Amino acid sequence: MRxxxxxxMVIVGFALQAVSYFFLAAPWGxxxxxxxxxxxxxxxxxxxxxxxxLVFLAAxxxxxxxxxxxx
Amino acid sequence: MATRVEQxxxxxxxxxxxxxxxxxxxxxxxxxxxxxxSREFVEGLAMTGLRNIxxxxxxxxxxxxxxxxxxxxxxxxxxxxxxxxxxxxxxxLRPLSRMxxxxxxxxxxxAAFTILLxxxxxxxxxxxxxxxxxxxxPFFGTFTLVISGYLFASLIYLYLDGRRDAALLARQPGPxxxxxxxxxxxxxxxxxxxxxxxxxxxxxAIAIVPLLVTAHSTLGFVFGIQSGRPGWxxxxxxxxxxxxxxxxxxxxxxxxxxxxxxxxxEREQLHEGIFRWLGTLLLLLILAYLYFMVVExxxxxxxGHHHEVRISLSLLTGQFxxxxxxxxxxxxxxxxxxxxxxxxxxxxxRVPATRPRWALVFGAxxxxxxxxxxxxxxxxxxxxxxxxxxxxxxxxxxxxxLCFLLLLPHLSRNVVAxxxxxxxxxxxxxxxxxxxxxxxxxxxxxxxxxxxxxYTPTWVEVSIVIGLFALGTLLYTLFFKVFPIMxxxxxxxxxx
Numbered sequence: 001m002r003x004x005x006x007x008x009m010v011i012v013g014f015a016l017q018a019v020s021y022f023f024l025a026a027p028w029g030x031x032x033x034x035x036x037x038x039x040x041x042x043x044x045x046x047x048x049x050x051x052x053x054l055v056f057l058a059a060x061x062x063x064x065x066x067x068x069x070x071x
Numbered sequence: 072m073a074t075r076v077e078q079x080x081x082x083x084x085x086x087x088x089x090x091x092x093x094x095x096x097x098x099x100x101x102x103x104x105x106x107x108x109s110r111e112f113v114e115g116l117a118m119t120g121l122r123n124i125x126x127x128x129x130x131x132x133x134x135x136x137x138x139x140x141x142x143x144x145x146x147x148x149x150x151x152x153x154x155x156x157x158x159x160x161x162x163x164l165r166p167l168s169r170m171x172x173x174x175x176x177x178x179x180x181x182a183a184f185t186i187l188l189x190x191x192x193x194x195x196x197x198x199x200x201x202x203x204x205x206x207x208x209p210f211f212g213t214f215t216l217v218i219s220g221y222l223f224a225s226l227i228y229l230y231l232d233g234r235r236d237a238a239l240l241a242r243q244p245g246p247x248x249x250x251x252x253x254x255x256x257x258x259x260x261x262x263x264x265x266x267x268x269x270x271x272x273x274x275x276a277i278a279i280v281p282l283l284v285t286a287h288s289t290l291g292f293v294f295g296i297q298s299g300r301p302g303w304x305x306x307x308x309x310x311x312x313x314x315x316x317x318x319x320x321x322x323x324x325x326x327x328x329x330x331x332x333x334x335x336x337e338r339e340q341l342h343e344g345i346f347r348w349l350g351t352l353l354l355l356l357i358l359a360y361l362y363f364m365v366v367e368x369x370x371x372x373x374x375g376h377h378h379e380v381r382i383s384l385s386l387l388t389g390q391f392x393x394x395x396x397x398x399x400x401x402x403x404x405x406x407x408x409x410x411x412x413x414x415x416x417x418x419x420x421r422v423p424a425t426r427p428r429w430a431l432v433f434g435a436x437x438x439x440x441x442x443x444x445x446x447x448x449x450x451x452x453x454x455x456x457x458x459x460x461x462x463x464x465x466x467x468x469x470x471x472x473l474c475f476l477l478l479l480p481h482l483s484r485n486v487v488a489x490x491x492x493x494x495x496x497x498x499x500x501x502x503x504x505x506x507x508x509x510x511x512x513x514x515x516x517x518x519x520x521x522x523x524x525x526y527t528p529t530w531v532e533v534s535i536v537i538g539l540f541a542l543g544t545l546l547y548t549l550f551f552k553v554f555p556i557m558x559x560x561x562x563x564x565x566x567x
Contacts, residue, residue, distance in 0.1 A: 021206045038203050045211060046201040052220035056227050056278070059271050063231055063264075064256050 002065045009058035016051030020044045079240060081335055081555045084247065090548070097545040104538010107531045108188060116191050118531045128524035130513035134532040135189035137505040138539070141319065142182035143217060143290055144312070144501065148320025149175030150225050150283060153232070154276035164348065166340045166557045170327055172229040173556070174320075177546050179222040181539050188535055209296065212289035221286050224279050231271060234258040236559045247553055254554075287313045294508060301375075302382035302512035311363045317356045319501035322405075322494035325349055327547075329491035331556060340557060346490040347412060353493060354409040357402055364399075378518060385515045390523070391507060393464070398503035404475060405496040411483040422480045427488075430477035437470035449530055 024044035027036055039045060111118045122129025149171035156164050190196040204211040237254035240247070258264060288309040294300075295308030305311075325346065332341040368387070371379045386395040414422075440463035446452035447460055455463070482489040514524035550556075 025206050027205075037205070039205060042202050045204040045206055048206045049201075049219050053223050056220075056224045056275070059227055059231060059275050063234075063267055063271050066257065 002062055005065065006058040006062035009061060010055050013051045013054030013058070016054060017048055018051075020047035020051060079243070079245070080559055081337075081551070081557060083240070083552060083555060084245070086552065090552075094545065094548065097541045097548070100541030101538050101545060104535050104541065107534035107538065111188070111531050111535070118529060120526055120528045120532060122524075122526075124513050124524065125517050125519055125521040128514070128522065130510050130524065130526040132189070132509050132513065133526050134506070134528040134536055135185050137502070137509045138536055139182050139185045139189070140290060140312070140505045140508070141502055142178045142185060142539075143213075143287070144316035144319045144505075145323050146175040146178035146182065146221070146225070146320065147283060147287055147313075147316035148322075148324045149173070149178070150221075150228065150279055151317070151320070152324065153228060154279050154283075157272050157276040158280070163344055166337075167324065167328055167345060167349075169229075169232065169558065170331060170551075170556050171324055172225065172232060173547060173550050174324060174327060175225045176222065176229055177543050177550075178320075179217075179225065180546070181543050182217075183222070184542075185536075185539060209289050209292040212286070213293055217286040217289065221282060224275070224282060228272075228275055228279065230254070231268065231275070233554060235260055235265075235268070236555050239559050240555070250553070284313060287316045294512075299518055300512050301378040301516040301518070302371075303508075303516070305367060307363050307367050311360065311367075314356055314360045314363065315501060315504060318353065318360055318497050321349055321353045321356065322497035322501070325353065325490045325494035326498070329487050329494070331551075332487060335556070337557070343486045346487050350409050350412065350486070350490040350493065353490075353497065354406060357406055357409075357497065361399075361402060361406075378516065382511055382516050385511050385523075386507060390515075390525075391511050394503050394507055398500040398507065401496045401500035401503070405493040405500070408479075408482055408489050408493045408496065411479070411489050412486050414483060419483050422483050425477050425480045427478060427481040430474045430481070433470050433477065434474035437467045437474060439467075440464070440470070441467040448527060449533060450527065451530060 024041040024047065025039035028040070029036075031037075119133065120129070121131055121133050124131055152164065152171040153168045153175075155161060156168050187193040187196070200211075206212075234255050235258060237251045238258040238260060241251035241255050291309035291312035294303040295305055297303045328341055328345065328349075332338060335341075368383060371383045372387075375383065385391050443452065443455065444460055444464050444467065447455045478492065482492055510526050514526055517524075
């Protein structure tokens with residue numbers, strides 16, 4: 001359970017980083033206006049950072065999740 | 072048992088009169104910094120020496136950006152050391168681990184503050200960064216990935232690493248017991264928990280090392296990929312930033328370790344071997360950086376475009392020569408100091424003994440003319456003529472050199488003092504080099520036909536930077552007064 005949750009968090013974190021980087025923030029197509037420089041979805045950079053944080057937060061979850069015996 | 076608090080290890084919870092005095096001085100300096108910032112916030116960046124490039128003949132990045140780079144660089148050592156100790160099982164360096172982690176966190180907090188201070192509208196900057204920034208940009212990497220991702224990772228490392236000690240301290244009644252319990256979060260130091268912590272620390276270290284190399288390289292790319300800015304556009308910027316980050320960070324860590332050794336009287340744990348090992352690592356990094364510097368200067372002066380040559384000459388013989396050669400001198404002196412422990416014992420025995428107090432007297436005397444020159448440079452003192460200013464500057468250099476020469480015999484016999492002196496020297500050099508990276512390419516590096524610009528920081532910028540240093544020292548001092556600065560060992564556990 002502990003390992004599964006931590007690995008899941010790492011995978012979701014990296015996925016969030018990849019999606020926000022390549023699909024929500026990166027400019028696609030031909031530049032046509034100054035708005036082209038903006039991320040295509042507002043706050044996509046915040047999602048990228050959230051992904052980074054999620055990956056590292058997995059360490060806290062892995063270490064702090066109580067044992068089944070303790071429960 | 073007089074009081075329970077007195078039994079906590081490493082002086083936790085013990086506040087002497089001298090410490091209160093130090094805290095009061097630091098608070099006054101922080102308050103002065105806040106007052107200076109209030110002037111900048113109300114009046115705008117016109118209160119600083121920052122001006123537009125070209126048309127206003129100034130620099131838009133100055134002291135603040137230089138110190139962002141410095142603080143991010145200093146943070147490098149902390150988490151690198153912690154990660155390397157874990158990965159390569161450098162157990163003899165373990166006493167440094169906690170102080171290095173705390174240094175990283177505090178340096179990154181200061182870096183975040185510094186970049187906000189550089190913005191005319193800090194809140195608008197923060198919101199727009201998360202809304203409009205492009206993750207592909209080195210600016211995004213530096214100011215968000217580094218400061219948020221790297222800071223977050225370092226906080227997690229510090230938190231998890233401190234759980235065991237927090238659990239040990241929570242066994243005792245005291246005013247901070249609730250805080251220790253919260254930090255320990257149910258930790259009981261069972262074999263299973265220890266194994267789990269080892270596993271997590273290993274993987275965290277594996278994840279953090281590439282992150283920090285990326286972070287410091289990204290900071291180098293902010294400058295290195297600007298093709299229209301001579302002096303910045305260079306492939307050596309990224310590796311140079313990583314190496315200089317290591318130099319300044321390890322230097323500061325050595326200074327902190329030396330101070331802790333004296334303050335806590337921990338000669339056994341913070342033994343000379345630690346200082347010798349870190350000193351050797353610092354020596355190698357300085358030599359690597361000096362090599363980069365020589366290569367860069369040779370390439371730009373021998374085969375560079377005339378704009379590049381103009382920048383190089385401003386560093387070597389022009390307006391910034393005093394800062395450039397000052398930084399080089401500080402690095403070379405640090406190398407000399409770090410080589411002293413390698414002197415053959417026979418030769419060391421022949422070195423005459425001198426009293427370090429005379430060196431300190433000359434060092435303090437050097438500060439007087441240096442301060443006068445600095446005040447004149449900031450336009451806070453206008454009575455000195457150019458000749459008098461030059462004379463005072465050379466007097467300061469002569470007194471500082473005399474101080475160094477008198478200190479050498481003492482340093483050749485004291486590894487800890489030698490390492491701490493080298494740490495101070497490389498940090499002075501690092502600050503100088505950061506200024507040299509940021510400013511000359513703006514004032515002397517434009518490709519458009521503008522004349523040479525100037526940049527002089529105002530009292531507001533200088534006061535804010537001093538306030539930031541005071542804030543960092545205050546946070547560090549308070550941290551080691553509420554939490555063990557080194558891992559609690561069996562002896563301390565037994566005492567409890």
